[in-house]
Structure formats: structure tokens, C-alpha cells
Amino acid sequence: MTAETGKMTVGFIGLGIMGQYMAGHILDVGHVLRVFNRSRHKAEALVDRGAVWCDNLGDVAAECDVVISIVGYPADVEEIYLSPGGILDRARDGAILIDMTTSSPDLARRIADRAAAQGLSALDAPVSGGEGGAKAAALAIMVGGDPDAFAAARPLFEILGKTVSHMGPAGSGQHTKMANQIAIASTMVGVCECLAYAKAAGLSQAATLDVVGTGAASSFLLKGLGPKIVAEDFSPGFFIHHFVKDMSIALEEAEAMQLSLPGLALARKLYRQLVEEGFGEEGTQALIRAYAGIVGGNHAA
Missing domain, CATH: 1.10.1040.10 (N-(1-d-carboxylethyl)-l-norvaline Dehydrogenase; domain 2)
Structure with missing residues (x-):
């Protein structure tokens, strides 16, 4: 984070129907945005607006204060966070990792436990509102994880949604x-x-x-x-x-x-x-x- 401006370097992984709008909102308010998606063409519009393309998700994690993901299935979440060279392997010290995929509560707890052991914070923060809510920055965001990490990430959540609620420990968002x-x-x-x-x-x-x-x-x-x-x-x-x-x-x-x-x-x-x-x-x-x-x-x- 830049102390003078309060702007962060935010990584965004997953630029599907909802993710493309969510990442765009973060870019619009002036945060530095680094992006990765399995299909690079889905990132082109964001790159044209100033986002930085990364060739792999580890490169996203290594340079960001906060990493946000919204992918398809729990297997995808497990791969991007827990695989060698993935987010947890490459994340910088003190980073906040936010998975907004609808996924398994047990997997959210496992990711949070490993993150904590590495001096990181991980939040599970699935959303409701679909494409329309993502486009209008009107999502409902339900968050599980450490309260201090939630407080630190809340300004980002408020860029994306109208209802932001901390629901309890890791897995509670899911x-x-x-x-x-x-x-x-x-x-x-x-x-x-x-x-x-x-x-x-x-x-x-x-x-x-x-x-x-x-x-x-x-x-x-x-x-x-x-x-x-x-x-x-x-x-x-x-x-x-x-x-x-x-x-x-x-x-x-x-x-x-x-x-x-x-x-x-x-x-x-x-x-x-x-x-x-x-x-x-x-x-x-x-x-x-x-x-x-x-x-x-x-x-x-």
C-alpha cells in the first residue's frame, strides 16, 4: 500500500462473467491492478484500461498487498491456492488473500490455516447478486475469517458490494x-x-x-x-x-x-x-x- 494515497496493489484471478466487472471497479478507484486468467483474451479490456497482465498466478501473488480470486469450482480454488508455485507459495509477507468463489467451507478453513501458519491472512468471501450485481457494484458479500483481516479488506469489499457482512471464522462466509x-x-x-x-x-x-x-x-x-x-x-x-x-x-x-x-x-x-x-x-x-x-x-x- 502507498501510505500517501492509501492505494494498494491488488491481484485479481478469474475474469469470468462476474470477475471482469469486479476487477474493473477496483481499477476504477485507482488501485494498481494485476490480473491473471486462464484465457488471456478475457483480460484484454482491463489491460487496455491500465491493468497489468501476469503470466501466472504466482506472479500475481508475489507483487500484491491483496489477492482476490473468483474461479469456478472448489478444485480450481484448491489448485490456485495450494499447488506448488500457487498463491500461498508466492504471496508476499502480510498479504491478505480473498477467495470470492462459492466453494467448500472445509477448503476455506484449510486455506486459512495454512495462510496463518505463513504469516498471511485468508478470507472466504463468496458473493450473491450475479452478473447484474457485479456490474452495478451491488453484490452481497459474506465473509469468513480473521476480524482484523476483514477490517483491513473492508474498503475493497465496499467497492464491490452494497452489503458486506463478517459472518464468523474461516468457512463462515461459505x-x-x-x-x-x-x-x-x-x-x-x-x-x-x-x-x-x-x-x-x-x-x-x-x-x-x-x-x-x-x-x-x-x-x-x-x-x-x-x-x-x-x-x-x-x-x-x-x-x-x-x-x-x-x-x-x-x-x-x-x-x-x-x-x-x-x-x-x-x-x-x-x-x-x-x-x-x-x-x-x-x-x-x-x-x-x-x-x-x-x-x-x-x-x-
Whole structure:
């Protein structure tokens, strides 16, 4: 960090649907930004705006006060943090490492323990809000880890989100995200069944949304994704295959706690069907395919 300006050197690893916007917000406020992504072309727009490209993730970690990652799967998180030459091997003394991937609580704890043994801090900080929230810097950010590290990183979190909450020790951010995904899963089933029923009854789906969206059934998903369902717009703000991954983590954690979640199990079964049919890279609103008889056709571009 530069004492005179308060600006940091921030590394960002993972420039997908959400990461590209999040990294851009950090660049916009004047922090030095170093980036790495497996597909370099996804970094080109940021490099054109002043970000520094690094040839590998270790080179990102070696030069940064804070390293942020948001990748796909727990296996990806484990690889970038724990593999030889990875983030933990190369991070500078005193660095704060922030994984914003939705991942395993146990993996978050393992990373935090190893980081602490090396004089580093690691936070698990998954987010909710999808592409729209990332683009608008309006994400909900749920954080687990050392409170002092959270306090130090909070100015960065506030660049990216409107709701920033420290939820407890390492792994607590991931547990909170699991709770979030559980709520989304059953709500999406309800939204799709609502619209499937309306169509079968001969109602206008759009008019149904207008009415029920002002009553007790109103929700972000009903009002935000309901119109996309009606329009058969299945473009992704969040990929189905990533959502299946999240639901699987949540069900594994629930099983370990001897907790039955039948609603979540049903949602995962329906979404898995869509992945098997080739719709894994559509948005979560494509769940309507399981009810509307359009599985197997009408792939969104």
C-alpha cells in the first residue's frame, strides 16, 4: 500500500462473467491492478484500461498487498491456492488473500490455516447478486475469517458490494452462501411452477407476474427472472452448472450435519436434468424447461 494515497496493489484471478466487472471497479478507484486468467483474451479490456497482465498466478501473488480470486469450482480454488508455485507459495509477507468463489467451507478453513501458519491472512468471501450485481457494484458479500483481516479488506469489499457482512471464522462466509443458495433453489422451483401453472390455466404469464409480484409471493427472483422466463430468455447471469455445484456442496454439508433438505434435493435433481440435456451454460431461470416441455430444444445462444 502507498501510505500517501492509501492505494494498494491488488491481484485479481478469474475474469469470468462476474470477475471482469469486479476487477474493473477496483481499477476504477485507482488501485494498481494485476490480473491473471486462464484465457488471456478475457483480460484484454482491463489491460487496455491500465491493468497489468501476469503470466501466472504466482506472479500475481508475489507483487500484491491483496489477492482476490473468483474461479469456478472448489478444485480450481484448491489448485490456485495450494499447488506448488500457487498463491500461498508466492504471496508476499502480510498479504491478505480473498477467495470470492462459492466453494467448500472445509477448503476455506484449510486455506486459512495454512495462510496463518505463513504469516498471511485468508478470507472466504463468496458473493450473491450475479452478473447484474457485479456490474452495478451491488453484490452481497459474506465473509469468513480473521476480524482484523476483514477490517483491513473492508474498503475493497465496499467497492464491490452494497452489503458486506463478517459472518464468523474461516468457512463462515461459505456456509452463509450455502444458506443463500438453498433459498434461491426452492424459490426458483416455486417461480417456475407458478408460471407453468398460469400457462396451463390459460392465464397471461406476464399479467400473472404483475399481480403476484405485488403481493406476498413477491421476490427478487420472481420480479427479476420471471420476465426472462416468460420471454424464454435463458442467457446466463449465473450458469446452471455452477448452481448445481453449489447445491451439491450444500447437500454434502447438510448431510454432515444430519440435516434433511428435500426442497434443495428436488431442485438439484431438476437442474441436473438440464445439465444432462445440454443446458448447463444457460441461466438459472432456464429451470422452466423442466416444466414447459422445452427441454431438448430452443437452446439460447
